[in-house]
Every structure is written in C-alpha cells, then in structure tokens.
Amino acid sequence: MPSSKVTAIDSIQQRRKQLKNQKRLRSLANIWRTGVLMGLTGSLAWGLTLPDWMIHQPSQVTIIGHKLLKTEAIQALLPVRYPQSLLRLNPQGIIQGLEATLPVQRVTIARHLFPPTLIVGIDERLPVAMVLCERCRIKSPANLEQGPASIWMLDAQGLVAPRTSYVNDQLQSPASYPKLRGYFVPSQAGSRSIMEIDPQRQKEWQTLFPLVAGLDMDVKEIDWQNPRNIILQTRFGPVHLGAYSPRLPAQLAALKRLEQLPQYLNPQQLVYIDLVNPDEPLLQMKTTVVRPNQSKPNQARNSPPTPSSPSPTPSFATPIPLRSP
Structure with a gap:
C-alpha cells in the first residue's frame, strides 16, 4: 500500500479521536455547569430560609430620621409579617404604603444581613x-x-x-x-x-391651607362639615365661603381687606360675614327689636318695669353690602 494512502487513513483516524474527545469534554462541561447551577439554586433556597437572614420581631426594625412621630407608631404601620425573610421583602411596597399613609415627605429602606436588620428612614412633614x-x-x-x-x-x-x-x-x-x-x-x-x-378634598386642602396661612390672621377653626359652605372662624366671627371654587383666592383677599372691620362696628353684633361673592361682601348683623309694650326710653328711671315688659331680643337684619375698595 502506498505510503501516501496510509498517511491519509491515519490522519482521518486521528481526527475522529479528536472529535470524540471534544464531544466528551463538552458533555463533561455541560454536566459540570448543570451541577453548579443546581448547587447555587439549592444554596440560595437554603440561604433564604436561614434564621440568620430572617427578622422575627419589631426590635429588628430600626427607624431613623424621625423626631416627631413615635417609633412604635411607625412600626405598627409596616406591612411586615413576622418572621420575614429580608431577601423576600418588598421595599417599594413598604415605601409606597408609608408615604400614602403618614405625614412624611420621603421614606427609604435598607437591609442589613449581618446582623439581620431592616432600616427605615423617615423624612417627616x-x-x-x-x-x-x-x-x-x-x-x-x-x-x-x-x-x-x-x-x-x-x-x-x-x-x-x-x-x-x-x-x-x-x-x-x-x-x-x-x-x-x-x-x-x-x-x-x-x-x-x-x-x-377623600382625594378631591385632600387636593382642595393643599390649595386652601397656604391661602389661609398667608392671611396673617388668626383663623381658629375651619368647618368643612357642609361641603357646600366652608366656614372660617376668625376674630371677626364666622366667615362663610360657600363651596370650594376657583374664587377662593379672591374670597380670602376680600377677607384680608376687612381686617379693620372691628374699628367700624361692634363685633358682638356681627352674626357672620358672607364672602360667597367676593366682589360684594355682605355682613349679617343683629338688631334689637323693641316690642310695643316695652318701657319707653324717657320713662322715669325709678319706675319699676311692668311684669309684661320683655327684654330686647336679637333678630336678623338684612345683610349689609360692604364693597371692597
């Protein structure tokens, strides 16, 4: 047999052996990768249940950044069920829940595995x-x-x-x-x-409060029990604004212009101020009704009043328009 032909056969056999070795190595590599992945998965599952990575009680939750709210009040609102794996916690859910419930500006969450601790940062309003x-x-x-x-x-x-x-x-x-x-x-x-x-009322409060605070006037109470008539309790007396509307800034501006009102009338005779129409504020006053059988002013001072003489009684007068300057 010619030597060239023998050389070609040997080359083919060597090539086959190389291919078989490569195939065997690939199989071993696949088996090794599968084993590693299974090991990592098992280790992760085992790690998730490790007691050292679990929080079992509120004392493992640290609240930081707060000065006004009590720690226990914040902990009571955490949507955490004990025992709880730190790795299975939903930080975004905790943040959204607290920010939608408490008067806080910002909430942050951090987790420490050693020792297992949940850290909640609070930025209060x-x-x-x-x-x-x-x-x-x-x-x-x-x-x-x-x-x-x-x-x-x-x-x-x-x-x-x-x-x-x-x-x-x-x-x-x-x-x-x-x-x-x-x-x-x-x-x-x-x-x-x-x-x-109510989300709508909350949005209205966000507008109402800065306007009232900017009055530089002592507003003791805001009565919102009737949504068709918001009432402010001021040093003048009750101020009726009607239902919340875009006219609110104009209504409070009209109230601001009335701050000299006590110089011109007796506040005790004022029932309320009507600012439903800010262009034409109205005053509801009291009047004294003298009944026909009441003692006359020119009657002698030492004359005793008759038993039928009633005392003056207050009644409502027609609202007095008070136009803004």
Whole structure:
C-alpha cells in the first residue's frame, strides 16, 4: 500500500479521536455547569430560609430620621409579617404604603444581613392643623389603618396621624393649631367607625391651607362639615365661603381687606360675614327689636318695669353690602 494512502487513513483516524474527545469534554462541561447551577439554586433556597437572614420581631426594625412621630407608631404601620425573610421583602411596597399613609415627605429602606436588620428612614412633614373626629379610625389608600383617635395632626399635603402617635414635647401647644372639622369622609368599606380622606378634598386642602396661612390672621377653626359652605372662624366671627371654587383666592383677599372691620362696628353684633361673592361682601348683623309694650326710653328711671315688659331680643337684619375698595 502506498505510503501516501496510509498517511491519509491515519490522519482521518486521528481526527475522529479528536472529535470524540471534544464531544466528551463538552458533555463533561455541560454536566459540570448543570451541577453548579443546581448547587447555587439549592444554596440560595437554603440561604433564604436561614434564621440568620430572617427578622422575627419589631426590635429588628430600626427607624431613623424621625423626631416627631413615635417609633412604635411607625412600626405598627409596616406591612411586615413576622418572621420575614429580608431577601423576600418588598421595599417599594413598604415605601409606597408609608408615604400614602403618614405625614412624611420621603421614606427609604435598607437591609442589613449581618446582623439581620431592616432600616427605615423617615423624612417627616410638620403638622399644620388638628382634625377633630370622635373615635375615628382612618384607612389610607394603601389599606393601612390608624386609630381610633379623636384628635389627628394634619400636614400641608393633607395626610394625618393620631395626636397620640407624636412625641409630646415635639409639638406646639394645641391652641396654636387651627381646628378642622369635616375633613374625613365615611369609608367605602361601609363601616361607620372607619373613615378615609377623600382625594378631591385632600387636593382642595393643599390649595386652601397656604391661602389661609398667608392671611396673617388668626383663623381658629375651619368647618368643612357642609361641603357646600366652608366656614372660617376668625376674630371677626364666622366667615362663610360657600363651596370650594376657583374664587377662593379672591374670597380670602376680600377677607384680608376687612381686617379693620372691628374699628367700624361692634363685633358682638356681627352674626357672620358672607364672602360667597367676593366682589360684594355682605355682613349679617343683629338688631334689637323693641316690642310695643316695652318701657319707653324717657320713662322715669325709678319706675319699676311692668311684669309684661320683655327684654330686647336679637333678630336678623338684612345683610349689609360692604364693597371692597
């Protein structure tokens, strides 16, 4: 057999051996990769159930950044069921829930595995008013419930927390906060004791509060119980604004122009100020009605009044227009 032919056969056999070796190596590599992946998966599953990566009680949750709210009040609203794996927590869900419920500006979440700790950062907003609601429970859009409580602290964005959720010495005296009535509405859940914040009313409050705060006038109370007539309690007396409308800035500007009113009339004779139409403010006054059988002014001072002489009684007079300058 010619040597060239033998050389070609040897070359083919060597090539076959190389291909078989490569195939064997690929098979071994696939087996090795599969084994590694299965090992990693098993290790991860085992690691998720390790007690060292679980939080079992609220003491393993650290709240930082807060000065006004009590730590236990924030912990009570965390949507965490104990025991809970730190790796299975939903940080975004916790952030959204707290930001939709508490008067806070920003919430951050961090997890430490050694030792296992959940760290919640709170950036609070200052309360600006007190909401009165007898023994109410408030449910937030995140389905988190606070209360029951009768006094609630309200921030400028319209979110609340019970007065009892605040550290006492971090708040101003109750008299320094205006009172707000009728801010909460019955919950759609149907329970009488559960209330909620109406999104539209919350948006209106975000506009109403800075306007009232900018009056530089002592507004003691805002009565929102009748949504068709918002009433401000001022040093002049009640101020009727009617339903919330785009005319609100003009209405409060008209009220600002009336701050010299006590110099021209007796506030005790004022029933209320009507600013429903800010272009034509009205004053509702009291008048004294003297009945026909009442003693006349020129009657002798030492003459005793007859038994049938009634005392003057107040009645409502026609509203007096007070045009803005």
